[in-house]
Amino acid sequence: MIIHHKKEDLRQTLNGLRHKNQTIGFVPTMGALHDGHLSLIDQGLQENDKMVVSIFVNPTQFDNTNDLEKYPRTLDRDLKFLKRLSDEIIVYAPMADDIYGSSVTSEYFDFDGLEHQMEGKFRKGHFDGVGTVVKRLFEIVAPDAAYFGNKDFQQLRIIQKLVQKHDLPVNVVGCEIFRAEDGLAMSSRNERLTTAHRDAAPFIYKILKSVKIRFGTESANQVTEWVVNQFAKHDLLELEYFTIADEATLEAVKRKSKSKSYRAFIAVFAGDIRLIDNIALN
Numbered sequence: 001m002i003i004h005h006k007k008e009d010l011r012q013t014l015n016g017l018r019h020k021n022q023t024i025g026f027v028p029t030m031g032a033l034h035d036g037h038l039s040l041i042d043q044g045l046q047e048n049d050k051m052v053v054s055i056f057v058n059p060t061q062f063d064n065t066n067d068l069e070k071y072p073r074t075l076d077r078d079l080k081f082l083k084r085l086s087d088e089i090i091v092y093a094p095m096a097d098d099i100y101g102s103s104v105t106s107e108y109f110d111f112d113g114l115e116h117q118m119e120g121k122f123r124k125g126h127f128d129g130v131g132t133v134v135k136r137l138f139e140i141v142a143p144d145a146a147y148f149g150n151k152d153f154q155q156l157r158i159i160q161k162l163v164q165k166h167d168l169p170v171n172v173v174g175c176e177i178f179r180a181e182d183g184l185a186m187s188s189r190n191e192r193l194t195t196a197h198r199d200a201a202p203f204i205y206k207i208l209k210s211v212k213i214r215f216g217t218e219s220a221n222q223v224t225e226w227v228v229n230q231f232a233k234h235d236l237l238e239l240e241y242f243t244i245a246d247e248a249t250l251e252a253v254k255r256k257s258k259s260k261s262y263r264a265f266i267a268v269f270a271g272d273i274r275l276i277d278n279i280a281l282n
Contacts, residue, residue, distance in 0.1 A: 022049035026143035032072040036178035036186030040147040061129030117250040145171040197270035200236040208279040240267040
């Protein structure tokens with residue numbers, strides 16, 4: 001396993017691989033790696049000659065400074081995790097100045113309205129930060145394919161739009177949500193849950209599975225009202241939002257159409273830990 005902290009060293013290594021006509025896959029992460037990341041990297045290893053995994057806690061996508069400060073930074077553990085996985089992994093673990101230079105600020109992006117839905121309503125500037133760092137990482141790594149989990153489905157759609165609008169030669173691959181045995185979607189934030197909140201959190205996926213069934217016979221408004229009522233009765237989990245949206249536009253559904261694909265999106269607070277999840281409905 002090769003570890004680089006500077007983009008010029010990384011580029012030199014990757015250029016050598018390209019001269020050998022080797023394909024390069026990429027999984028960008030903020031560290032605190034878990035089995036969900038492993039599933040993305042595994043898929044990339046099956047489909048490419050080499051994999052680049054970046055480990056960088058990106059400051060520009062946090063609208064809450066406390067969340068940024070508390071975000072787990074476990075580089076040594078992450079490197080051991082990756083070393084056990086495969087020798088075909090190249091790690092890029094930069095400091096902020098290697099990506100941003102002297103000005104750690106976001107660019108402004110127009111994602112055709114995708115950025116104004118759901119997470120965009122509750123996390124000001126979040127997707128400008130995501131777009132900024134992903135675009136720069138794509139320019140640094142120049143991968144053939146990049147892998148993202150469907151847990152952050154809105155982010156996946158936005159990155160697909162980023163690649164389309166900026167004509168970036170990267171195949172963006174969406175991968176299935178990796179879940180714990182009890183259904184909780186894997187996330188680095190899960191490590192910060194108290195025992196009580198961790199025990200309660202699978203309720204989120206339980207609700208989503210019921211939503212999928214109900215959406216077959218009920219309207220989006222009826223399903224939403226039911227979800228709100230279920231969380232109102234829960235002692236440990238607080239619903240921030242629940243939305244049923246068109247997968248293409250991410251706009252909330254007003255009237256169901258057989259020609260469109262829909263997905264339910266949810267954000268929940270377990271104490272001060274914010275958890276998100278989603279499920280395809282048809």
